[in-house]
């Protein structure tokens with residue numbers, strides 16, 4: 001019999017059915033997404049986290065690689081009410097422990113009331129509660145993962161769409177989802193992907209029309225290299241960001257970020273555009289938020305549920321960021337036009353440079 005124990009911060013241990021064996025520790029979070037488990041499980045932003053699905057049945061339409069956001073599963077472990085054989089086989093192959101047949105409603109309400117918390121998991125033939133508690137004991141707070149970018153970023157720069165005719169984007173890869181790159185390529189951009197700690201001179205060498213800071217896991221203050229890049233480029237080059245990217249831009253330009261109680265993870269987060277008055281449905285996956293944008297940034301969109309900043313523009317600089325995921329995957333495509341706005345900003349910059357100085 002495969003045992004499964006989930007030890008929550010504070011020492012409460014839940015018992016479930018073991019589906020994929022192993023031990024793991026991480027920050028316990030939940031997503032309310034009712035579809036898109038392949039995309040969520042391959043989203044690098046879930047590194048060092050244990051993902052609970054509040055939707056009860058996960059895996060019911062199989063597992064297809066073309067829906068992956070990256071080439072591996074990122075959460076340290078997976079919890080659901082019911083996991084299908086397809087998804088269990090995939091998690092087993094990936095060596096990611098999985099537990100089902102426990103009360104996920106209890107897990108979700110614990111997180112909602114107590115906040116995202118440390119968690120230890122043990123799944124296997126002979127594991128005990130103590131094994132899960134030992135994992136919990138060793139679990140570090142998310143902010144203590146000071147070099148988390150190294151786990152998810154590219155090692156070397158890479159270029160995609162070199163033959164495209166559009167704008168040149170320097171994408172700072174802090175754990176970028178594949179569909180962010182795809183969304184730019186579909187709009188004819190050339191995308192130079194750089195490691196999260198790239199030197200400014202290397203980025204400058206491709207003469208980007210825009211610096212684009214990606215999504216990624218963990219605490220934005222730990223991405224010192226990416227923060228320095230925004231500082232170095234923002235006066236002369238437009239800057240865009242998604243999710244962690246928005247938080248990094250705020251940190252770079254005099255704003256502050258903070259940890260939320262349990263964050264936003266799901267595919268139906270309502271966002272209000274303050275200028276148009278329009279509300280859109282968005283995909284989200286974050287546990288930190290911009291607390292104060294500072295004087296160089298202004299909030300243009302807010303979350304309808306809790307008023308947190310969802311869209312930010314530069315006051316005097318060309319800056320545009322989103323806290324949610326305009327690329328969707330999973331989730332609604334209401335906000336794909338963000339990529340058009342980003343590339344329009346990049347295009348203006350390209351046009352300005354093309355004009356000779358004495359014109």
Ligand SMILES: NC(=O)CC[C@H](N)C(=O)O
Nearest residue numbers: 215216218243244287288
């Ligand atoms: N998806 C993301 O980029 C997540 C950003 C950051 N790690 C957070 O949890 O807020």
